[in-house]
Amino acid sequence: MCFTTSQFEYLKKLSKLDFSPNEEARMRAELETFINYLDVIRSYDFGTITNISENSASFINAKVEERSYAPISYTKPSRTHVNSDIYNVFMDEPDLSLGDKAIAVKDNILIKGMKATAGSNMLRDYVATYDADVITKLKAAGYTFAGKTNMDEFAMGFDSSTSYKGRVLNPLDTTRSAGGSSGGSAAAVAAGLTKLALGSDTGGSILQPASYMGLVGLRCAGTVSRQGLISYASSIDTIGPITTNVDDCVTIYKTICDEEFIPSEPQTEATSGINPGDCEIWVPDNLLVLSANKDVILNAAYNLGGGKVVHFDMPFVDELVASYYVVTCALASSNLARYDEDRYMSRDEGFGFEVKKRILLGNFVLSHGFYDDYFRKAYEIRKAVTGIVNEIASGNRYIVMPVTKTTAPLITDLDAPLRKYTDDVFTCWADKAITVPCGNDEVGLPVGLQIVSSNISGMLGLAKHIEDMVGGFF
Numbered sequence: 001m002c003f004t005t006s007q008f009e010y011l012k013k014l015s016k017l018d019f020s021p022n023e024e025a026r027m028r029a030e031l032e033t034f035i036n037y038l039d040v041i042r043s044y045d046f047g048t049i050t051n052i053s054e055n056s057a058s059f060i061n062a063k064v065e066e067r068s069y070a071p072i073s074y075t076k077p078s079r080t081h082v083n084s085d086i087y088n089v090f091m092d093e094p095d096l097s098l099g100d101k102a103i104a105v106k107d108n109i110l111i112k113g114m115k116a117t118a119g120s121n122m123l124r125d126y127v128a129t130y131d132a133d134v135i136t137k138l139k140a141a142g143y144t145f146a147g148k149t150n151m152d153e154f155a156m157g158f159d160s161s162t163s164y165k166g167r168v169l170n171p172l173d174t175t176r177s178a179g180g181s182s183g184g185s186a187a188a189v190a191a192g193l194t195k196l197a198l199g200s201d202t203g204g205s206i207l208q209p210a211s212y213m214g215l216v217g218l219r220c221a222g223t224v225s226r227q228g229l230i231s232y233a234s235s236i237d238t239i240g241p242i243t244t245n246v247d248d249c250v251t252i253y254k255t256i257c258d259e260e261f262i263p264s265e266p267q268t269e270a271t272s273g274i275n276p277g278d279c280e281i282w283v284p285d286n287l288l289v290l291s292a293n294k295d296v297i298l299n300a301a302y303n304l305g306g307g308k309v310v311h312f313d314m315p316f317v318d319e320l321v322a323s324y325y326v327v328t329c330a331l332a333s334s335n336l337a338r339y340d341e342d343r344y345m346s347r348d349e350g351f352g353f354e355v356k357k358r359i360l361l362g363n364f365v366l367s368h369g370f371y372d373d374y375f376r377k378a379y380e381i382r383k384a385v386t387g388i389v390n391e392i393a394s395g396n397r398y399i400v401m402p403v404t405k406t407t408a409p410l411i412t413d414l415d416a417p418l419r420k421y422t423d424d425v426f427t428c429w430a431d432k433a434i435t436v437p438c439g440n441d442e443v444g445l446p447v448g449l450q451i452v453s454s455n456i457s458g459m460l461g462l463a464k465h466i467e468d469m470v471g472g473f474f
Contacts, residue, residue, distance in 0.1 A: 003028055014363045015333070016340065016347050017356055027353070031360055033417050038322045038365075042373045046380060052315050053384035056391070062282075062312040069302035074470040075440050077172050077214055081192030087169040087178075089187045091117060094147030096193055103138065103252075104188035104197040107148040108155055108230040109239060111135050114145075118230045119153040119163035119181075122339050122350030132228020134198065134239050134256040141255045146194045149184030153352045155200055155232040156332065157181050158420035159411070160209070162354045167411075172213055172445065176408040179209030186213050186242050196252060197242040202232050203324050204403070204427025206240050207435045211448025212408035214437045214473055216249045216463065217242045220456060221431040223261035224253075233331035244474035246436065246464045263457040279458065280397040281305035284314040287426060291402040293447045296439035300449050301400040303469070304462055309400075315388055316381050321421060323385075324428035326365050326378035333362025385429050390454055398462060399452040402426050403435045407445035432456060436463045437473050 003011075008028055012018060019027055052059050085094060091107050092115065105111060108118040110128035112135075117123045131139070138145075153162040160168035160183025168183040170176045171191035178187050182199030186209035189197050199206040201219040210217025221238040229239055241252035254262050281304050288294045301309050316323070336351075336359055344350055351359070365374035393399045405423050414420055427433070430452045438449035449466065453459040467473060 002032055011360050011363055014367070015356075015359045017351075017359065018348050023353070027357060027360070030357060030417065034325075034357075034361060034421070035364065037418055037421075038326060038374060040319055040322050041326060041377045041381070044319070044377055044381070046377070049377065049380045049384055053387055056315060056388045059315050060312040060388070060392075062310055064308060064310050066308045067302060069299050069307060072300055072303050072438055072466060072469045074437050074446070074473070075444060076472075076474065077444060077446055079171065079190065079192060079474075085193070087171050087174070087187050087191055088166055089149055089168060089184045089191065089193060090147040091115065091150055091165060092147060094193065096146060098144045098146055100195055101143045102146040102194050102196070103143050104146050104149050104185055104194045105135070106151050106182055106185045106197075106199045108151060108200055109135065109198060110228040110230070111145055111148070114148060116148070116230060117164070118155070119151045119165065120350065120352070120355070121164040122344050123230075124164060130228065132239075133225035135228065137256050143255075146188070149182075149188055149197065151184050152181035153355050154230070154332070154336065155181040155202060155205055155237070156354050156358050158423070159414060160184055162352050164352065170212065170408055173408065176410055177212065177414060179212040179408065181205040182242065183209045186210050186215055186217070189213075189215055189242055189244060195244060196248060198239060198252075199242050200229055200237055200239050202236050202328060203424050206242060207403050207427050207433060207448070207450060208423075210242050211403035211435045211446070214446030215242055215244060216246055216473065217435045218249050218253055219430070219433050220253065220257065220261070223257045223432075223456070225258065231335045233328035234335060235331065236328060245472065246460060246467050249434070250460055261456065263460055278306075278396070279304070279462070280310055281308075282310045282312055282392055282397060282399045284317075284399065284401055285311050286313045286317045287401055290405055290425065292406045293402065293439070293441055296441075296447045297400070297402050297449060300438035300466065304398075304400060304465070312392070316385055317425070319381050320385065320429050321425050323378035323381040324424065325361070325421065326374050327382060329358045329362035330366050330375055331362070333359045333366065382429065386431065389430060389452065393453040394455060396455070396458065397453070398455070398459065399430075401450050401452070403448040403450045407441045407447060426450060432459065434459055434463045436466050437470070438466055
């Protein structure tokens with residue numbers, strides 16, 4: 001669609017935003033491109049969504065295949081451990097002398113007495129007055145905090161470049177993306193500045209940067225308190241660990257998660273019922289085909305399945321990303337409405353371009369005449385996908401798939417208008433997932449494997465099994 005001047009002026013007024021002439025021209029162009037992409041949602045009627053949801057077995061085309069496979073092979077990338085923050089990882093000067101229990105914390109998680117800017121000029125002087133629940137639990141367990149890590153502004157971004165402090169650099173190759181929005185936390189670990197980090201994840205913000213840097217990243221939505229997390233999309237956001245190995249990931253997760261979700265040790269699970277062949281590995285072929293490293297992923301899947309894999313088609317694959325951005329931008333536009341000139345600074349000065357775009361988009365999909373066509377349908381599609389995934393990936397069944405389309409891309413390759421959004425197709429729909437390295441691409445960069453399941457202990461056990469097979473990741 002093309003905005004009329006009056007339509008765009010209405011959105012600006014609703015969002016309390018204004019632009020310079022050059023910025024407005026760019027914003028209108030990018031917003032129109034994005035909304036045209038989202039039009040795939042409008043083609044669905046509610047009856048079709050319900051039919052696919054209630055009769056998913058007729059649409060997923062599940063079939064079992066057996067084949068031989070090679071052992072998983074992984075070459076650890078060379079890493080330059082540094083004693084200074086040359087990768088623009090931290091928001092302020094870190095304390096790197098605190099030892100093995102020091103954690104780097106993403107700058108949207110509150111630590112009393114420390115700044116919490118969420119990477120935004122809007123909050124650059126805000127100092128937290130209380131601890132997030134996860135911080136309270138970590139303090140009680142004896143952990144300390146090395147510093148707050150750089151991130152995409154309000155967690156809205158793809159390569160940790162939208163922060164007012166500038167881009168995070170990937171320690172494996174500074175010409176390549178660090179991923180986002182938790183790129184600072186991942187880079188702190190990858191550079192050897194800390195062994196442990198906390199990130200937040202809405203649609204891949206932990207999984208993607210961890211995958212790019214050959215690390216372990218965990219998303220377990222609904223099991224970790226969000227209290228004290230500066231929101232992007234409240235009901236979808238979660239906090240999770242980024243580490244160099246599965247054991248540390250489990251230790252941090254067990255410390256921060258709600259008591260009823262504390263998993264058993266992955267070593268125990270890996271030797272009792274989570275051996276290859278003892279579980280069902282499901283691979284979504286229509287997502288796998290999008291990966292440049294599908295052969296590496298598929299070989300890992302057959303290793304975990306003991307030579308047997310269930311191939312299937314993920315429903316709504318063409319609508320996954322569009323429905324995610326409709327819902328998250330709608331939530332973001334509401335969450336960020338509180339930031340105004342009376343309490344902070346002008347929204348024009350305080351917010352960056354990407355955040356402004358998502359506010360406008362959120363207000364658009366929530367506005368009269370578009371709510372049913374965009375938001376309601378997107379919400380129902382995500383609800384249907386969640387139900388289908390939870391039915392498949394439970395008990396001894398696990399979905400195994402890529403984290404990203406490629407390994408860490410060159411920064412210069414991220415200029416295509418929709419490239420950075422559509423890469424989220426693998427990570428924008430799973431509530432609980434872990435990524436671990438499972439091989440290398442043709443230039444030696446780590447290829448991340450994603451394991452999805454509501455069985456958290458089993459998921460961690462499979463991740464541990466891969467780590468044992470390759471002799472460690474770091």
